[in-house]
Amino acid sequence: MKTSQLAKGCLLIDCRGFDEKTINLFLAPGPDPYRETEEFLLDCEMRADELPRHLRRALLEFQLYSNSEGILLLRGLPVDPGLDHTRTPALAQRSEEKTTFVSERCLAMIGSRLGHLVSYIQEKNGDLFQNLVPTPDSEEVQSSEGSRTRLQFHRETVFHPHSPEFLLLFCLRPDHDRVAETTYASIRHVLPLLGERERELLFEPLYRTGIDYSFGNRQALINGPILPVLYGRREDPFWNYDEDLMVGLTPEASLALEALRKGIHAVYQGIKLETGDLLCIDNRRTVHGRTAFSPRYDGFDRWIQRSFVVRDLGLSAGDRHPGERIIRTAFATEGEAQAALNGGQVCLRRS
Numbered sequence: 035m036k037t038s039q040l041a042k043g044c045l046l047i048d049c050r051g052f053d054e055k056t057i058n059l060f061l062a063p064g065p066d067p068y069r070e071t072e073e074f075l076l077d078c079e080m081r082a083d084e085l086p087r088h089l090r091r092a093l094l095e096f097q098l099y100s101n102s103e104g105i106l107l108l109r110g111l112p113v114d115p116g117l118d119h120t121r122t123p124a125l126a127q128r129s130e131e132k133t134t135f136v137s138e139r140c141l142a143m144i145g146s147r148l149g150h151l152v153s154y155i156q157e158k159n160g161d162l163f164q165n166l167v168p169t170p171d172s173e174e175v176q177s178s179e180g181s182r183t184r185l186q187f188h189r190e191t192v193f194h195p196h197s198p199e200f201l202l203l204f205c206l207r208p209d210h211d212r213v214a215e216t217t218y219a220s221i222r223h224v225l226p227l228l229g230e231r232e233r234e235l236l237f238e239p240l241y242r243t244g245i246d247y248s249f250g251n252r253q254a255l256i257n258g259p260i261l262p263v264l265y266g267r268r269e270d271p272f273w274n275y276d277e278d279l280m281v282g283l284t285p286e287a288s289l290a291l292e293a294l295r296k297g298i299h300a301v302y303q304g305i306k307l308e309t310g311d312l313l314c315i316d317n318r319r320t321v322h323g324r325t326a327f328s329p330r331y332d333g334f335d336r337w338i339q340r341s342f343v344v345r346d347l348g349l350s351a352g353d354r355h356p357g358e359r360i361i362r363t364a365f366a367t368e369g370e371a372q373a374a375l376n377g378g379q380v381c382l383r384r385s
């Protein structure tokens with residue numbers, strides 16, 4: 035098989051035909067992911083070794099080559115027994131009603147074939163398995179707790195020195211009206227829409243990125259790093275992009291960024307995630323977002339669990355405690371950043 039064929043890769047794996055032995059890999063009880071985290075992750079990685087060969091091969095190809103869309107959807111994975119009657123947590127915190135860990139095992143087992151799970155201290159208390167649910171105070175906010183406003187396209191934690199290579203979204207429950215789509219766009223589709231001069235500019239460090247709301251920022255655009263939007267191979271680049279938090283530093287750079295934004299809106303696609311769907315996103319090649327939906331706060335709203343994956347744990351070792359997966363990189367406060375900018379410096383973080 036040629037690399038070009040591999041690079042196309044598959045986008046969807048139907049897991050509904052798993053045999054009993056495979057389903058049991060996800061269902062059989064094991065260590066507690068919240069109290070015995072490392073044991074749980076080791077156990078999941080060993081279980082993943084026994085997954086069907088075609089699934090392991092598809093995950094390996096996705097890890098190595100990505101694919102045309104930068105996504106891989108596993109449809110119909112096992113879910114926790116009694117999930118139909120388990121209420122969506124009211125806040126983005128751990129569900130007290132969910133006492134089994136099948137969804138966590140799906141995330142950890144699949145994630146282990148792509149790399150290693152990590153979390154960030156500023157997000158959801160550093161949970162490795164984060165509950166994304168709509169909350170009343172955040173309906174119009176650009177964050178995973180929003181709902182009534184479209185979540186704009188972004189690379190996850192684009193401002194962070196240890197942003198994840200992969201993002202995993204496991205759907206425990208779609209929204210009531212089945213309208214919410216997880217949207218995505220790959221740079222592989224956007225790049226051909228850009229002119230040569232626009233590409234040149236986007237490869238230059240001419241773009242300032244704000245710090246995400248979930249990392250404590252309430253006044254966007256003053257305290258993030260200056261980055262190029264495109265980096266890596268000229269013909270097949272990676273990208274840093276955040277529709278909400280990124281600005282060009284010159285008029286020409288801003289025009290190129292606007293051309294990129296239009297390109298994303300011309301090519302993006304959407305998926306309505308269903309219960310048991312696990313969507314893997316290549317965070318370096320594909321930006322994602324979400325369409326609007328209407329929450330009801332009745333205990334059965336949309337419920338997604340999210341995990342982050344890095345290829346090399348060693349790169350963040352200096353910002354983690356020994357034996358922990360929580361990345362603790364500290365960022366400058368807005369006041370500190372403003373003072374640094376006024377003094378002509380770029381102040382990114384305090385650790």
Ligand SMILES: [Fe+2]
Pocket residue numbers: 188189190322
């Ligand atoms: Fe996101």
